[in-house]
Amino acid sequence: MRRLVRRGALVVAVMSLTSLCSAVPAAGHNGVGAAFKGRAGPYTVYAYDGYTLPHNELQYRLVLLDASNGEPAEDVSVRITASKPGAARVTTTANVYANVVLYTLVNPYPANWLVDVRLHGSPGNGEVSFHLHGFSGYSPAATAAATPARVSQPRSTPATTIATVCAGVLLAAAAAFTWRRRRRPAGQ
DSSP states (O other), X not given: OHHHHHHHHHHHHHHHHHHHHTOOOOOGGGTTTOSEEEEXXXXXXXXXXXXXXXXXXXXXXXXXXXXXXXOBOOSOEEEEEEEOTTSOOEEEOOEEETTEEEEEEEOOTTSEEEEXXXXXXXXXXXXXXXXXXXXXXXXXXXXXXXXXXXXXXXXXXXXXXXXXXXXXXXXXXXXXXXXXXXXXXXXX
């Protein structure tokens, strides 16, 4: 009986660690993490700051909802323009996947982008403007002012660190279980 309880406890511990380690990001529809939430005519727009891409670019995203019922707004054509201090207005390509819009802009750090979004769809037309941030992880001016021969090593993201720690804990638990099982005399 004690053996069964121990095995059950081990299974519960492994399942708990697995669920903690494989947590998924919150859905964008509730606005968690959005840098901007606003109305654009019949649409609710959630705008998120960008993810870093190679060549000093950031990929930003929008989530579009029908403001009347909160459902995803699909079949919407999107036009995005952006400006930052001291630079010409830029028009970027908007890639629309259902109600998620991905678009890429050059990293404006230390400035911010003023993004203008125009939406056209069956519920109607809408327009909204908002500011989005740059990413301070890369600044050509700061890098040039620092040591020119400096080599930067890639840093792990928090998700990578958490996944590595969880994998290590799971591996240690499995090793301890196996080692303990081998040390027991037969019949116990």
